[in-house]
Amino acid sequence: MIDPGHNGGNAADPAAINKLVWAGTFYKPCDTTGTATNGGYPEYAFTMDVALRVASILRAQGAKVVLTRSSSAGVGPCINVRAAIGNEAHADAAISIHADGGPSTGYGFHVIAPGNVGINSAIVKPSYRLALDVRSGYASGTGEHTATYVATNGLTVRTDLGGLNLSTVPKVFIECANMRNAADAARVTSAAFRQRAAVGIAAGITAFLRGH
Numbered sequence: 001m002i003d004p005g006h007n008g009g010n011a012a013d014p015a016a017i018n019k020l021v022w023a024g025t026f027y028k029p030c031d032t033t034g035t036a037t038n039g040g041y042p043e044y045a046f047t048m049d050v051a052l053r054v055a056s057i058l059r060a061q062g063a064k065v066v067l068t069r070s071s072s073a074g075v076g077p078c079i080n081v082r083a084a085i086g087n088e089a090h091a092d093a094a095i096s097i098h099a100d101g102g103p104s105t106g107y108g109f110h111v112i113a114p115g116n117v118g119i120n121s122a123i124v125k126p127s128y129r130l131a132l133d134v135r136s137g138y139a140s141g142t143g144e145h146t147a148t149y150v151a152t153n154g155l156t157v158r159t160d161l162g163g164l165n166l167s168t169v170p171k172v173f174i175e176c177a178n179m180r181n182a183a184d185a186a187r188v189t190s191a192a193f194r195q196r197a198a199v200g201i202a203a204g205i206t207a208f209l210r211g212h
């Protein structure tokens with residue numbers, strides 16, 4: 001299951017995306033608008049493009065791929081629905097693709113694994129293995145540095161993300177780059193980089209699935 005973060009219609013529909021939904025341990029807005037480069041390339045377009053590339057690579061290898069959205073024309077889905085899509089598919093692995101809006105001086109990527117919030121305890125260990133595989137695949141595929149401004153060696157564990165708290169299948173988030181950093185912005189706006197990002201993410205997922 002591949003989840004391209006945010007959506008193109010989110011900014012125009014604050015009532016829908018600010019609606020509170022259950023995030024597993026607390027209520028949180030349905031979704032957010034996401035970030036953008038200073039030049040105006042939006043995160044939702046980046047995540048959709050990379051997700052479609054990952055889907056194409058994995059399908060060519062024989063995988064069954066489910067996406068949470070297939071274009072940037074809509075609103076949401078809400079974070080709880082994004083998690084439910086992976087759960088209902090009984091996905092062997094799930095990933096939410098994002099790009100960060102960090103401090104402009106920071107750059108690099110990081111992977112987020114779920115912390116144990118009780119209801120997701122069964123997926124904490126396999127998700128951590130998935131996180132390690134995706135970190136490794138993405139680093140080799142892109143040459144992108146691990147984040148200089150957040151996480152440790154490109155990896156962090158969080159308990160505040162509904163998409164991880166509510167998952168019943170192994171799941172991670174990847175923040176592919178820092179869109180507010182000039183060097184990373186140049187990368188994410190390059191189709192060649194997005195292809196390398198997709199190859200790297202697909203390699204990480206494949207390594208995880210082979211390890212089963």
Ligand code: ZN
Binds near residue numbers: 034043098099
């Ligand atoms: Zn995001």
